[in-house]
Amino acid sequence: MLQAPIGILGGTFDPIHIGHLRPAIEAQAALGLAEVRLVPNHIPPHRASPFCSSEQRLAMVRLAAAENPGFVVDEREIKRDKPSYTIDTLIELRQALPDTPICFLMGMDSLLSLPSWHRWQELLSHAHLVVSQRPGWQPDYPIEVAELLALHRTQDPQDLHRHRHGHIWLADNLPIELSATRLRALLAAGQDPRYLLPPTVASYIQQQGLYQPAP
Ligand code: ATP
Numbered sequence: 001m002l003q004a005p006i007g008i009l010g011g012t013f014d015p016i017h018i019g020h021l022r023p024a025i026e027a028q029a030a031l032g033l034a035e036v037r038l039v040p041n042h043i044p045p046h047r048a049s050p051f052c053s054s055e056q057r058l059a060m061v062r063l064a065a066a067e068n069p070g071f072v073v074d075e076r077e078i079k080r081d082k083p084s085y086t087i088d089t090l091i092e093l094r095q096a097l098p099d100t101p102i103c104f105l106m107g108m109d110s111l112l113s114l115p116s117w118h119r120w121q122e123l124l125s126h127a128h129l130v131v132s133q134r135p136g137w138q139p140d141y142p143i144e145v146a147e148l149l150a151l152h153r154t155q156d157p158q159d160l161h162r163h164r165h166g167h168i169w170l171a172d173n174l175p176i177e178l179s180a181t182r183l184r185a186l187l188a189a190g191q192d193p194r195y196l197l198p199p200t201v202a203s204y205i206q207q208q209g210l211y212q213p214a215p
Contacts, residue, residue, distance in 0.1 A: 004034035005101035005160050007130065008093065010077070010086060012180065013040045013057050015205060016064045017197045019107075019178040023132035026173045027105055028070060031130065031157050036071045036105075038064070039089065040078040051184075051210050054078050063200040085118040090126040094165075101164050102127040108137040115144040124152055128160050129168045135177040139170075187211035 009024050016038070024036050038061050043054065058078055065071040076092065077084045086104070093102055104127040111131045114120050123129065129152075141149065154160070154167045178196060187193055190213045193202050205211060 001099075002161065002164065003097070003100040004032060005103050005128070006097070007031070007033040007036040007103045007105050008039060008074075008090075008127070009036060009105040010039040010041060010089070012043060013038070013061050014043075014052055014180050015057070015060050015183065015197060015201060015210070017178055017180060017183050018195075019134070019176045021064060021068070021198070022176055023107070023171065023173045024071075024105055025068065027103070027130050027132070027171055030171065031103060031160055031169070033070070033103065034100075036068070037074045038071060039074045039076065042077050042080050042083050044083065051212075056204075056208060056210060060201045060204055063204055064198050067198050067200060087117075087119040087122055087126070090123060094126045099164075101160055103130045103160055103169075104128065105130045105132065107132050107134040108139065109134055111145060112137055112140075112142065114148070115142055124148070124166050124168070127165050128163075130160075130171060131168065132171045132173045133175045135175045184211045188213055 007024060007027055009020065011020055013020065027033060028036050040057050040061050058075065062073050065073050077089060090102065090104065104123065106129065108131060149168055152166060152168045154169055157169065159167045160169060183193060183196055187205065188211055
């Protein structure tokens with residue numbers, strides 16, 4: 001007997017925003033996910049945002065998770081001293097949770113770029129993929145992704161309960177046109193980010209003076 005599925009959402013979260021959180025909340029409800037794990041990435045120090053450290057990204061993800069029942073933070077990638085590939089994280093999770101269906105959550109932009117991911121053909125051997133719509137990225141699939149969908153797409157959420165891995169489910173989420181890049185630009189222009197991210201995260205950004213206009 002399998003456990004209820006869990007969701008995994010990896011990201012840079014620089015900062016975490018409603019474009020990450022709303023699709024995850026909607027997937028949690030639509031699929032009956034027992035848990036949504038937020039997995040902030042490691043960013044090599046030379047590529048890190050000049051404004052925001054790994055500790056600060058992690059603090060913001062923790063604040064966002066604290067506001068959402070069922071959301072937890074997984075620090076395995078951000079605490080490492082090198083970037084990890086999604087495939088390695090999924091293999092680790094699969095070993096730790098042998099009887100739990102794992103749903104890897106991603107936006108449409110990530111699905112379109114999947115063929116450039118390390119060992120992408122193996123992802124579905126460890127997890128399902130749950131893909132959220134994202135304005136700006138149309139489902140004009142590269143051939144490899146079209147073939148993957150032809151083999152693995154399901155319209156039945158129960159397939160994500162009955163099997164540990166191997167299905168792709170395209171969510172019918174409310175599309176949210178926001179990226180962290182856009183949000184950083186808005187903050188750097190001195191604008192108020194209210195309603196674009198959790199109030200606790202907005203307060204943290206303000207207290208820490210992150211992403212602020214250049215003096
Ligand atoms: P940046 O602008 O810095 O590249 P981002 O806002 O795209 O950041 P990431 O941390 O790179 O955020 O994204 C993590 C995951 O969240 C990816 O799978 C991405 O597709 C998804 N995601 C981010 N924003 C949205 C959104 N507005 N709608 C749906 N999915 C999103």
